[in-house]
Amino acid sequence: MTWAALVHVVISGLATGSIYALMAISLVIIYNATRTLNFAQGEMLMVSTFVGWTALQVLDVPLVGALLVAVVASALLGFVLERVVIRHAISATHFDVLIITLGLSLMLRSAAGVAWTHDEFPFPAFFGNRPLVVGPVRVAPVSLGIIGASLALMLALGALFRWTRLGRAMRAVAQNQRAARLMGISVERVYSSSWVIASVVGAVAGVLIAPVIFLSSKMGLVAINGFTAAVLGGFGSMPGAVLGGMLLGVLENLAPLYLPASIKHSVPFLTMITILIVRPGGVLGRVARRKV
Amino acid sequence: MRHAALATGAAVVVGWPWAAPRYFVFLASLIAINAIVAIGLNLLSGYTNQLSFGHAGFLAIGAYAAAILTIRAPALPVPAALLLAGLVTAAVGLALGVPCLRLEGLYLAMATLAFGFVVVEAILNLDWLTRGNDGLRVPAARLGPWTLATDTARYYLVVTVAALLIVAAVNITRTRTGRALLAIRESEIAAQASGINLAAYKTLAFVVSAFYTGVAGGLFALVVGFLSPDSFDVFLSVDFVAMIIVGGLGSILGSVVGAALITTLNDSLAGFQNYRPLIFGAILIASMLFMPGGIARALGTIVRPARAAAPPEPPRQGEDR
Numbered sequence: 001m002t003w004a005a006l007v008h009v010v011i012s013g014l015a016t017g018s019i020y021a022l023m024a025i026s027l028v029i030i031y032n033a034t035r036t037l038n039f040a041q042g043e044m045l046m047v048s049t050f051v052g053w054t055a056l057q058v059l060d061v062p063l064v065g066a067l068l069v070a071v072v073a074s075a076l077l078g079f080v081l082e083r084v085v086i087r088h089a090i091s092a093t094h095f096d097v098l099i100i101t102l103g104l105s106l107m108l109r110s111a112a113g114v115a116w117t118h119d120e121f122p123f124p125a126f127f128g129n130r131p132l133v134v135g136p137v138r139v140a141p142v143s144l145g146i147i148g149a150s151l152a153l154m155l156a157l158g159a160l161f162r163w164t165r166l167g168r169a170m171r172a173v174a175q176n177q178r179a180a181r182l183m184g185i186s187v188e189r190v191y192s193s194s195w196v197i198a199s200v201v202g203a204v205a206g207v208l209i210a211p212v213i214f215l216s217s218k219m220g221l222v223a224i225n226g227f228t229a230a231v232l233g234g235f236g237s238m239p240g241a242v243l244g245g246m247l248l249g250v251l252e253n254l255a256p257l258y259l260p261a262s263i264k265h266s267v268p269f270l271t272m273i274t275i276l277i278v279r280p281g282g283v284l285g286r287v288a289r290r291k292v
Numbered sequence: 293m294r295h296a297a298l299a300t301g302a303a304v305v306v307g308w309p310w311a312a313p314r315y316f317v318f319l320a321s322l323i324a325i326n327a328i329v330a331i332g333l334n335l336l337s338g339y340t341n342q343l344s345f346g347h348a349g350f351l352a353i354g355a356y357a358a359a360i361l362t363i364r365a366p367a368l369p370v371p372a373a374l375l376l377a378g379l380v381t382a383a384v385g386l387a388l389g390v391p392c393l394r395l396e397g398l399y400l401a402m403a404t405l406a407f408g409f410v411v412v413e414a415i416l417n418l419d420w421l422t423r424g425n426d427g428l429r430v431p432a433a434r435l436g437p438w439t440l441a442t443d444t445a446r447y448y449l450v451v452t453v454a455a456l457l458i459v460a461a462v463n464i465t466r467t468r469t470g471r472a473l474l475a476i477r478e479s480e481i482a483a484q485a486s487g488i489n490l491a492a493y494k495t496l497a498f499v500v501s502a503f504y505t506g507v508a509g510g511l512f513a514l515v516v517g518f519l520s521p522d523s524f525d526v527f528l529s530v531d532f533v534a535m536i537i538v539g540g541l542g543s544i545l546g547s548v549v550g551a552a553l554i555t556t557l558n559d560s561l562a563g564f565q566n567y568r569p570l571i572f573g574a575i576l577i578a579s580m581l582f583m584p585g586g587i588a589r590a591l592g593t594i595v596r597p598a599r600a601a602a603p604p605e606p607p608r609q610g611e612d613r
Contacts, residue, residue: 037398088581095343096580098401099537102530103576110569118566227402235399266413269406276403277391 004136009253015143016212017249018150022205023226024233024241025157026198032174032236033194034090036097040081042223043108044199046216048074049206050116053123053215063124070203078199082192090191105220112217125211146208153204154242157197161238166193174236225252228272234282244282305451309444317443321515323555324447324454325508330535330547331461332504337533338541339465340497341477343397346388346404348528349411350502354381354509355519356415356422359430362513370433370440370449370514377510378503385502389495396480408529415521427520430513440514450511457504461544464500473497477542527569531558534572538579540588549587 023041030038038044052070055061061069081104089097127145131138161167172180173190181187206219213219229248233240252267263270275282309317329347337343358377361368388407395403415422422428433440433449440446464470472493475483484490513519531554539550557575561568583590 031398037401085577085581095341095397096584098343098398099533100577100580102533103573103580105573106530106569106576107573110567110573113566114570224405228406231399231402260417262413262417266410269409269413272406273403273410276395276399280394280399 002136004138007137008139009257010250011139011147012143013250013253014246015140015146015249016209016252017229017246018147019205019209019222019245020225020229020248021242021245022150022153022201022208023223024230024245025154025238026201026205027223027226027230028236028238028241029170029194029198029201031230033170033190034082034086034097036086036101037227038198039098039101039223040104040108041198041202041226042220043105043112044074044077044081044220045202045206045223046218046220047108047112048077048199048203049123049210049215049219050112052203052207053121053210054116056124063126067204067207070207071200074199074203074206075196078195079192082195086195087188087191109217109220116217118217120214120216123207123210123215126208142212146212149204149208153201157201158238160197166190170194225268228268228275231272231280232275232282237282240282247283305455309447314443317447318515319555319559321443321447321450321511322559323552324450325511325515326532326535326555327548327551328454328457328508328511329505329532330539330551331458331544332501332508333532334536334539334541334544334547335461335464335473335504336497336501338536338543338547339470339473339477340494342392342494342497343401343533344404344501345401345526345529345533346406346408346411347501347505347532348524348526349404349408350381350385350505351509351512351528352411352415352519352521352524353384354378354506355513355524356428356509357381357506358510359428359513359519360421362431362433363428366431366434368434370435373433374453374507374510377513378507381506381509382499382503385498385506386495389498389502392498393491393494405526405529408524408526412521412524415524422519422521425521427518430517430519432517433514446515450515453507453511457507458544458548461504465544469493469496474542530572534576536586537576538586540586543586543588546586546588553587 023045027038027041030036030041048070051073052066055069056063056066059065085100085104086097089100125142125145126149127141130141132141132144161171169180169185169190170193172183172185173187177187180190205222209222210219213222225248226245229245230241231244232248233242233244248268248271251271252264255267256264308320312320329351332350333344333347354377357380358373361373361376388404392400392403416424418424419426433446435449438445440449465473472483472488475486475488476490476493480490516523535550535554536547537550538553539548540546557571558568561571579586
């Protein structure tokens with residue numbers, strides 16, 4: 001294996017890793033606000049990508065228009081789901097909310113199958129497929145595009161969390177909900193905003209990855225890798241989510257080179273089990289011990 | 293009243309093959325198998341509050357263990373094969389349960405989910421043993437001089453095993469162990485303060501749960517007669533979770549009712565594959581929002597099944613960290 005080929009593998013790993021990182025970020029945003037894992041995250045991504053694709057087909061909008069439609073649709077979907085279903089269960093245990101999001105994911109996937117069939121559809125890409133040649137290294141522009149767009153979105157999110165009022169409120173709620181409420185923060189509004197922001201991040205990830213893995217009702221499964229990524233970096237931490245996603249993407253692409261090729265599908269799961277067992281706090285995180 | 297209900301139930305179960313068409317005998321066997329899994333899962337999730345999304349993986353291990361045993365050692369009597377299938381699965385449960393002690397809530401759910409995927413991948417890759425995607429044909433089981441070749445014979449085997457395991461589960465839940473498990477579910481901290489060995493009991497719940505599911509897997513192999521990895525996908529694990537959610541967390545009777553309901557529903561929706569998850573999802577959400585204790589608690593006021601019918605709502609977790 002030459003180093004040039006290795007660079008190629010690592011870059012395509014970073015590209016899938018960026019998508020995992022975006023999924024991980026949206027899972028973490030919702031977890032930080034509502035203390036639950038959203039099993040329906042992947043299906044929400046899938047549905048909004050399908051809506052964008054429909055706009056592309058029916059209204060004949062340009063690709064940017066499709067992205068906008070997908071983003072708006074997913075924001076609406078996230079808002080409505082949180083407001084109509086999740087909010088009613090929020091006082092229950094996280095166990096209950098987990099089951100509810102599981103039910104949502106089954107329903108969304110099935111509904112997408114009814115509306116758009118379970119077939120795979122090609123999705124146009126923002127970036128061309130003709131490899132860019134830099135010396136001996138060949139890179140697919142689509143990989144670079146995904147990495148660049150994801151990084152831009154991550155920076156925007158970082159700015160949002162750091163410098164805006166909403167971002168501060170979200171961080172406060174993540175740290176201690178009761179204290180945040182006592183400081184006059186509307187925790188309910190943080191719930192809503194978190195679901196909307198997470199859904200929007202998911203929609204962007206969906207439009208970015210759809211050209212690579214095809215658009216289908218199954219594409220929501222990418223959320224499992226997002227969870228692995230979040231765990232890998234220490235669940236709850238945003239930089240951890242990014243690092244975990246990149247790490248997982250590269251790992252998944254490198255593993256088949258050194259291990260039997262059939263291992264590729266198991267990499268995320270084996271990684272998840274290993275990291276949970278060996279270092280539940282993630283590579284960055286500390287092990288959270290709940291004291292009485 | 294209770295004795296009369298039990299006697300009627302037993303009579304219906306014993307008389308079923310004489311009254312029902314052949315297909316419904318097969319369906320009843322499936323219900324009994326799923327009931328065993330649901331009870332096993334409920335001992336783990338309902339009683340000890342450790343949610344598992346990987347029980348299809350345990351079922352697969354039990355099923356393949358029993359199938360491979362009957363193929364390699366045809367002289368082995370059925371009870372021994374089932375027991376071994378259960379023990380093999382329990383050993384895997386121990387191997388998974390001990391490291392999972394450090395995990396709770398969402399993390400455990402995800403680790404078990406990943407476990408389910410890994411089992412399917414392992415079956416696909418160990419094709420010298422499992423024949424991978426081609427599937428494994430399971431020969432008819434033997435019990436002494438008889439071969440269990442008909443649906444009725446297999447039905448009676450399944451029902452007998454299920455009855456034994458139900459009685460065992462009811463007894464487990466009424467002993468010191470069962471109370472310890474319930475205490476862990478209500479509050480791990482309070483349980484520990486009362487001198488309950490958390491690690492030991494949580495591991496025990498894992499092992500017993502895996503054993504039940506492994507035995508059910510062995511029965512599944514015998515009843516269905518053909519195993520392939522795609523019968524054990526993650527949606528089967530979700531079905532098992534749905535059974536205990538709908539039936540009632542922390543209730544043995546609820547597990548059986550939930551298994552019967554979900555299995556029948558699954559079967560009657562076989563012609564509407566596209567809408568099945570839609571309906572299942574709606575059922576899951578509705579039971580969580582409107583019937584958190586499942587059917588068992590809804591019935592609880594009328595029949596008063598188990599003493600654990602209406603445990604108080606656990607407090608909200610994660611409010612303060």
